[in-house]
Amino acid sequence: MALVYVNQVLFTVYVLRVHGGDAAFVARYLPEGWFALADGPAMRAVAERVPGPELLAPSVLRVQAFLELPFVLLAYVTVLRWLDRGLYRRVAGSWLVWAASLSYTFVFCAVEWGLRNPYTTEDIAIRVCAAAVTPPLVRWLARRDGDGGPRVSSPARLLAFAASVWALGHLVLTVYDTALLYNLGHLGGRLPGAVAAAAVLAAARLAAGRLPGGEPGRAVASVRHALRYALVLFLVPALAVRYGPNLGSPPLAGAAGLLVCGAAAGLALRAALAGAGPRRTLLWCGQASAALAAGGLAGFAAVRAVTDVYYEAGLLRGAAVCFGTAVAVCAVTDRWLDGRPVGPAA
Template identity: 85%
Template sequence: MCPEVVLGFVAALVYVNQVLFTVYVLRVHDGDVAFVARYLPEGWFALADGPAMRALAERVPGPELLAPSVLRVQAFLELPLVLLAYVTVLRWLDRGLYRRVAGSWVVWAASLSYTFVFCVVEWDLRNPYTTEDIVIRVCAAVVTPPLVQWLARRDRGGPRVSSLAQMLAFAVSVWALGHLVLTVYDTALLYNLAHLGGRLPGAVVAAVALVASARAAAPCRTPRRESARRATSPK
C-alpha cells in the first residue's frame, strides 16, 4: 500500500467528519455555529446549509453523539494528512530516498515538530476544547510515525526522477497535490464546507493534472526497466 492511497483515505475521513459536523450543528444547534465560532478567528465555519444537507441531517439518528466532530476529530487527522503528503512527494521524487527517510527517526522528528507547532496554535486559540485537542494531537504524534514507517517498509523499489521529462511531470504532480491539500484545508479543516463549490473547479483541474502527470511519467520509467533487462540478457 502506498502513502498516496492512505493520504486519500485520510482526506476522505476529514470530509466525512465535515458532513457529520454539519449534521450536528443543524440538529443540535439549529444551524448556529456561534457556540464554537466565537472562540476562533474569522474565516472558519462557513456551513454548507442546503436542502440536501438538511435532508440528510433529518435522517441521522442520535445527532448529539456527533459532538466529537467539533474540533476533536480534525485535531487527530491533521498530522497524518500533512506527513503523508510530504512522504508522498518524497516517494514521487525517489523511492529509495523515501524508504530511507520515512523508515528512519526523521519521521519522528517531523511528527514532534509539527505537533509542537499545532499545540502552540491550539494554546494561542485556547477555548473549552483546547485541552482535549492537545491530548488528541499528542496521540496522533505517537500513532502517525509507525504508520508512515510501516508503509515505507512495504514499499517496493522503483525509479527516481532522473530526466528532464520526469522532473517536469514531478513538478506538475507536486503543484497539483499542493493545490488539493490546500483545498482540504480551506473547505474541511477550517470547517468551510460551503466553500467547496467555489474550490471544486480548481480541485478538478488539479486532480486531472495529477493523473496526467503520472501517466506522462510512466513511459519515462519504462526504458530504465528495459535497459536493466537488456543488461542482464546474454548478447
C-alpha cells in the same frame, strides 16, 4: 483526505440538528474565515436521517485534531516517494519521521494555545496521541511499498514531478480551506479548481512512468541533488517555517528556510560538480545564473498573474513555474554544452 471530509459532514449534521444550523457556539472562539456551513437542501435532508446527532459532538475540533498530523505528514512523504522511492523508504524508517511528528505537533499545539477555547486541552491531548501513532503508520506504509517506480532524473521527469507537486499542493490547500477550517460551504466554489488539479495530478503520475529517463546533464543533475537534499532537510522544520509568521517569529522562520535552502544548495553543489574542472565549473555558474534569473522572473509573473485567497496558493504556483523554467533552462544549456566539449575535465 476522505476521513477529513466525512468528519465535516458529521460536523455539519451535528450543527444543523443540535444547534439549529448556528455554529456561533464554537465560531466565537476562533478568527473569521471558519465555519461556512454547507447547509443546503441536500445536506439538511441527510441531517434529518442521521440518528443520535448529539453523539457527533466529537466532530467539533476533536477529530480534526487527530487527523491533521497524518494528513500533513503523509502528504509530505508522498512527495518524497514521487521523487525517489528508495530515499522515501529510508527516511520513513528513520528517526526523521519521529522528529517531524514531534516538530509538527509542537507547532499545532502552539497554534491551539494561541486560539485557546474550551476544546483546547482535549485537542492538545489528542494531538499528542496522533504524534505517537503517525510515525509507525508512515513506516508501515513505506514497508509495504514496492521497489518499482520511475527514478526522477531526466528533465522530463522533473517537470512531471513539479506538476505533481503543484497539483497535490492545490488539493491540500482545498482541503485546508473547505475541511480543516470547517468551510464545507466553500467546496462548490473550489470544486472546479480541485477537479482540474486532480486531472493534472493523474496525468502527471501516469506520464512519470512513461517519460524517458537516463542520466541528466550536470546542471539538471544539480537541480535533482538540490531537490533531494532540500526535501530531506526541510522535513522536520517545514511546519515551523510555515507557521513562524503566524506565531510571531517571521525573521526566525525566514532564517530557518534560508538555512535549509543554503545547506541543500551546498550539498548539491558538492555532488553535482564532483570531478568538474575550473572551466566546466565556470560554465555551470553561467547555467545556474541563467536558470535562476529565468525561473525567478517566470515565478514572479506567475504569482502576480492571479490574486489568491490564500497566499500559499500563489507561492505554490510561483514555485512550480520557477522550478519548471529553471529545469528547462538547465536542460537546454546542458544539451548545448554536451555538444561542445569544454575540456577534458568536463
